[in-house]
Amino acid sequence: MAGNRAPLKQSELTRYAKAMRAAGFDAFRMDVKLDGTVSITTGKIDETTGPNPCDKLLK
Numbered sequence: 001m002a003g004n005r006a007p008l009k010q011s012e013l014t015r016y017a018k019a020m021r022a023a024g025f026d027a028f029r030m031d032v033k034l035d036g037t038v039s040i041t042t043g044k045i046d047e048t049t050g051p052n053p054c055d056k057l058l059k
Contacts, residue, residue, distance in 0.1 A: 008032050008038065013032075016040065
């Protein structure tokens, strides 16, 4: 039995990343949903917030 087709190929994500860098964005995040929808968020991560307190519980 063949597996399900991937909603998005890695080559497509690479193309999106190259386009974002060419547009001058150094910091961005790509979120891919199961249906293949891609949302790209730009901007830097706020470094002043610190780690999530729940991370200590998971260690």
